[in-house]
Amino acid sequence: MASRLDALVKTLEGFDSVLDVGTDHAYLPIKALQENPRLDVSASDNKKGPLSQAKKNLEAAGFKDRVRLYLGEGLEVLNEPVDVIVMAGLGGTTIQKMVLDKADLDVKRLVCHPTNNPKAIRQLAHLSPFKIVDEIFDIDQGVPYTLIILEPGSVKYTEKELLYGPILLKKRPKEYIELLKKEFAFTLGLVDQIPEGVKKDQFIHQSQLLKEVIDDGA
Numbered sequence: 363m364a365s366r367l368d369a370l371v372k373t374l375e376g377f378d379s380v381l382d383v384g385t386d387h388a389y390l391p392i393k394a395l396q397e398n399p400r401l402d403v404s405a406s407d408n409k410k411g412p413l414s415q416a417k418k419n420l421e422a423a424g425f426k427d428r429v430r431l432y433l434g435e436g437l438e439v440l441n442e443p444v445d446v447i448v449m450a451g452l453g454g455t456t457i458q459k460m461v462l463d464k465a466d467l468d469v470k471r472l473v474c475h476p477t478n479n480p481k482a483i484r485q486l487a488h489l490s491p492f493k494i495v496d497e498i499f500d501i502d503q504g505v506p507y508t509l510i511i512l513e514p515g516s517v518k519y520t521e522k523e524l525l526y527g528p529i530l531l532k533k534r535p536k537e538y539i540e541l542l543k544k545e546f547a548f549t550l551g552l553v554d555q556i557p558e559g560v561k562k563d564q565f566i567h568q569s570q571l572l573k574e575v576i577d578d579g580a
């Protein structure tokens with residue numbers, strides 16, 4: 363079981379530079395520099411409080427002069443070439459908007475950890491010149507997390523892949539399938555409870571997709 367931070371840092375292996383958007387306490391830059399002291403690191407946040415905490419933590423860790431800190435909204439702060447952008451601990455829709463708002467985004471890799479709505483990240487493959495190259499599902503201190511990694515390219519995904527992950531559907535991590543089984547049971551409960559109508563149809567459809575995913579491995 364990998365901690366979320368360890369898993370995020372691992373996605374930087376083989377790259378020379380990173381921008382951590384929404385860095386908050388700067389835990390990622392600190393861990394990344396501990397693992398690879400030669401990494402070129404920038405970090406940003408759109409709020410002053412987190413950024414000043416990031417500064418304090420970087421000083422305490424001895425990396426004061428190793429990380430360029432920016433105050434700014436999303437990818438607006440990107441004003442120099444960078445290999446990898448990490449957007450972690452943010453809502454899926456927020457991350458999607460950050461990427462779409464940045465014209466001519468030219469990076470080798472996007473590492474996304476959406477706290478909700480992973481579909482919004484996968485939709486980036488249809489809305490921007492990126493495709494999904496890996497998906498990681500794990501549980502950190504009881505909290506499930508999904509990392510979605512995109513690189514330049516073009517692929518079209520099915521509805522099932524957008525909802526449940528083209529790569530996770532192939533890897534089928536045990537804990538992920540267990541989570542989907544719970545979601546299936548919950549969705550069936552909703553289908554039983556709610557009256558006929560559009561909403562009910564949506565939940566019936568969703569429960570059918572979930573059943574297909576769960577049965578795929580049976």
Ligand SMILES: C[S@@+](CC[C@H](N)C(=O)[O-])C[C@H]1O[C@@H](n2cnc3c(N)ncnc32)[C@H](O)[C@@H]1O
Binds near residue numbers: 437456
């Ligand atoms: C929950 S913390 C996540 C911290 C860290 N990235 C992690 O994964 O542990 C989210 C941080 O993103 C910042 N944030 C939220 N929206 C942002 C935006 N549009 N642009 C930049 N930073 C943002 C918040 O101020 C906060 O510090």
